Amino acid sequence: MGSSSSNMDHIPDAQHLMQETGFSAAHLVRLYERFDFLDKDDRGELRLDDFEAVSELAMNPIGDRIIRAFFSPGRETVDFPSFVRILAHFRPTDTNRTRNGRNGAQPEPANSRTNKLKFAFQLYDQDRDGKISREELLQVLRAMLEMQVTEEQLQSIAERAIQEADLDLDDTISFDEFKKSLEKVDIEHKMSIRFLE
Amino acid sequence: LLPASSFLCLGISITVWFTLLFVFIIMPAVLGVSFGIRSFYMRTLLKIFEWATLRMELGAKEKNQELYKPYTNGIIAKEPPSSLQQEIQELRGSANSLRSEPEFEMADIFYFCRRGVESIVDDEVTKRFSAQELKSWNLLTRSNYNFRHISLRLTVLWGLGILIRYGVLLPLRVTLAVTGICLLLVLTTLVAFLPNAELRSYLSEKVHLMCYRICVRALTAIITYHNRENKPKNGGICVANHTTPIDVIILANDGCYSLVGQVHGGLMGMVQRAMVKSSSHIWFERSEVKDRHLVAKRLGDHVADKTKQPILVFPEGTCINNTSVMMFKKGSFEIGCTVYPVAIKYDPRFGDAFWNSSKFGMVSYLLRMMSSWAIVCSVWYLPPMNREEGEDAVQFANRVKAAIAAQGGLVDLIWDGGLKRAKVKDVFKEEQQKLYSKVLVGDSEDQMEDKRSEDGTPEGDESSKDPAEGQ
Numbered sequence: 001m002g003s004s005s006s007n008m009d010h011i012p013d014a015q016h017l018m019q020e021t022g023f024s025a026a027h028l029v030r031l032y033e034r035f036d037f038l039d040k041d042d043r044g045e046l047r048l049d050d051f052e053a054v055s056e057l058a059m060n061p062i063g064d065r066i067i068r069a070f071f072s073p074g075r076e077t078v079d080f081p082s083f084v085r086i087l088a089h090f091r092p093t094d095t096n097r098t099r100n101g102r103n104g105a106q107p108e109p110a111n112s113r114t115n116k117l118k119f120a121f122q123l124y125d126q127d128r129d130g131k132i133s134r135e136e137l138l139q140v141l142r143a144m145l146e147m148q149v150t151e152e153q154l155q156s157i158a159e160r161a162i163q164e165a166d167l168d169l170d171d172t173i174s175f176d177e178f179k180k181s182l183e184k185v186d187i188e189h190k191m192s193i194r195f196l197e
Numbered sequence: 198l199l200p201a202s203s204f205l206c207l208g209i210s211i212t213v214w215f216t217l218l219f220v221f222i223i224m225p226a227v228l229g230v231s232f233g234i235r236s237f238y239m240r241t242l243l244k245i246f247e248w249a250t251l252r253m254e255l256g257a258k259e260k261n262q263e264l265y266k267p268y269t270n271g272i273i274a275k276e277p278p279s280s281l282q283q284e285i286q287e288l289r290g291s292a293n294s295l296r297s298e299p300e301f302e303m304a305d306i307f308y309f310c311r312r313g314v315e316s317i318v319d320d321e322v323t324k325r326f327s328a329q330e331l332k333s334w335n336l337l338t339r340s341n342y343n344f345r346h347i348s349l350r351l352t353v354l355w356g357l358g359i360l361i362r363y364g365v366l367l368p369l370r371v372t373l374a375v376t377g378i379c380l381l382l383v384l385t386t387l388v389a390f391l392p393n394a395e396l397r398s399y400l401s402e403k404v405h406l407m408c409y410r411i412c413v414r415a416l417t418a419i420i421t422y423h424n425r426e427n428k429p430k431n432g433g434i435c436v437a438n439h440t441t442p443i444d445v446i447i448l449a450n451d452g453c454y455s456l457v458g459q460v461h462g463g464l465m466g467m468v469q470r471a472m473v474k475s476s477s478h479i480w481f482e483r484s485e486v487k488d489r490h491l492v493a494k495r496l497g498d499h500v501a502d503k504t505k506q507p508i509l510v511f512p513e514g515t516c517i518n519n520t521s522v523m524m525f526k527k528g529s530f531e532i533g534c535t536v537y538p539v540a541i542k543y544d545p546r547f548g549d550a551f552w553n554s555s556k557f558g559m560v561s562y563l564l565r566m567m568s569s570w571a572i573v574c575s576v577w578y579l580p581p582m583n584r585e586e587g588e589d590a591v592q593f594a595n596r597v598k599a600a601i602a603a604q605g606g607l608v609d610l611i612w613d614g615g616l617k618r619a620k621v622k623d624v625f626k627e628e629q630q631k632l633y634s635k636v637l638v639g640d641s642e643d644q645m646e647d648k649r650s651e652d653g654t655p656e657g658d659e660s661s662k663d664p665a666e667g668q
């Protein structure tokens with residue numbers, strides 16, 4: 001690390017990425033450093049084992065789900081733009097969006113409340129069918145609790161959670177129901193990471 | 198006529214060279230005195246480095262660009278660590294739950310999610326296994342991150358630096374190192390022939406110290422020892438943080454220790470066998486290393502014999518990059534004798550001493566060390582510690598580790614240095630799961646237990662690694 005000069009030249013399509021994600025040039029440079037650091041074999045992309053080398057992540061009960069969130073469906077590597085796009089979800093929400101003064105529909109920024117919720121939703125909804133089934137919920141619970149509770153306890157916890165959130169009584173939790181059940185939660189703060197200048 | 202005179206010149210310069218070497222370096226090493234040449238050298242170098250960095254900054258300003266500055270404070274602002282319990286309560290607090298039965302909330306996942314992504318962006322462990330980054334440039338290619346801002350003057354200086362380091366310093370140092378090792382081999386063998394045991398140990402001490410002093414000069418190591426009144430005594434174990442195999446030379450330069458390690462082949466093996474002839478060191482065969490009882494017994498026996506020198510041990514088991522102290526293996530702390538902690542902190546401006554064994558083999562590492570400007574470090578001898586009543590080996594080890602980290606200004610980590618190569622054990626994940634389950638089904642009593650299991654360390658359990666010196 002450190003034998004090549006780190007600057008914007010190394011970053012593909014930097015301007016575009018900055019606009020899309022809202023990261024500043026300085027942030028991108030540092031994230032590129034980190035990406036480069038994680039990329040142990042200098043492949044230019046990250047693979048599963050590069051993520052798995054992060055010890056603190058291996059200790060996280062849902063670590064493997066978080067890792068999988070970086071990989072687009074069907075792909076086995078993560079390039080730098082994809083890496084940054086996922087991380088963009090965790091930027092603190094801008095309260096005043098005066099990015100380009102254009103009127104009309106702009107794509108919602110990655111770090112909007114809705115998009116943060118979508119990211120969390122997908123951690124539950126692994127088959128990406130837009131609904132969290134009872135089984136998917138159980139899988140998450142199992143990951144977070146494993147040996148600490150019995151199977152019956154798991155089932156009853158899942159049962160209660162679904163009953164609480166499932167408003168249209170179809171035995172699954174849709175994204176809107178998910179959103180509704182979390183409307184009082186301070187997501188902007190809890191799903192944000194402060195990137196230093 | 199011409200060839201003859203050039204041979205004469207060559208002959209004279211070699212003689213002059215060796216005389217200077219002898220007078221200014223080897224004699225002081227043998228006698229244990231110093232001319233102060235090295236500290237003068239150090240001060241001069243520092244002035245030059247500051248000048249170099251200034252020029253780079255000027256150069257960058259002219260081009261209106263940013264100078265790359267390594268972010269020693271990290272990429273993200275980590276919130277002050279609060280417990281899993283607290284974080285999840287906060288998450289839920291906004292969603293109001295005054296139920297008698299704490300339950301699972303869909304929002305709980307945010308806690309784990311954020312922690313996970315934070316660790317992808319910046320984690321405490323992986324960065325300890327590569328060399329520290331420097332704030333100002335020290336004219337070594339290997340630590341230059343701002344190539345584009347080098348002016349002509351700087352390039353000339355850098356070129357000069359290369360000439361000096363590889364043309365003058367390196368040959369000088371290699372000569373010294375070879376001299377030192379040869380003297381060690383020869384003299385220890387000679388001393389071993391002496392019949393009188395007392396004379397033998399006295400001379401052996403002198404010989405070892407002398408040879409280490411030569412080796413220290415071979416690396417141009419500038420060492421400052423603090424609190425020498427706490428130096429380890431016979432019948433104890435000296436523990437220190439591990440950054441490089443050179444740690445041994447740094448410490449042995451100031452005192453005699455019994456080393457612990459695996460038997461090697463080749464040159465190392467020869468040196469090991471020679472050393473054993475005149476003083477007792479503890480070398481283990483590869484197979485014996487796994488047998489923890491055997492290791493403990495041999496260490497214990499050595500320590501019980503008050504005539505034997507203190508044992509030098511590096512409980513981390515592997516080289517760490519000198520910004521932190523990682524988990525101490527409990528083996529040496531189970532023996533029940535006095536522990537003398539020592540903190541070693543290297544100044545990376547003159548040459549980074551960290552041995553990144555995945556990147557460099559031993560020989561290329563030594564070459565890098567000998568072509569750096571200098572190895573500058575501080576050694577603090579801490580007051581001796583003993584295991585207290587009701588304290589187990591692991592807690593004792595952590596107490597010692599904390600003391601060493603505090604003195605050396607290093608970060609105290611619970612993580613196992615073995616993570617350099619191995620994956621995290623599942624027991625860590627289980628700890629997290631346990632904590633979370635308490636939030637779901639726990640009550641106030643369990644909250645106390647939570648506090649304890651979070652302060653205490655999720656232990657990497659029985660590792661078959663003994664407290665032997667890391668590679």
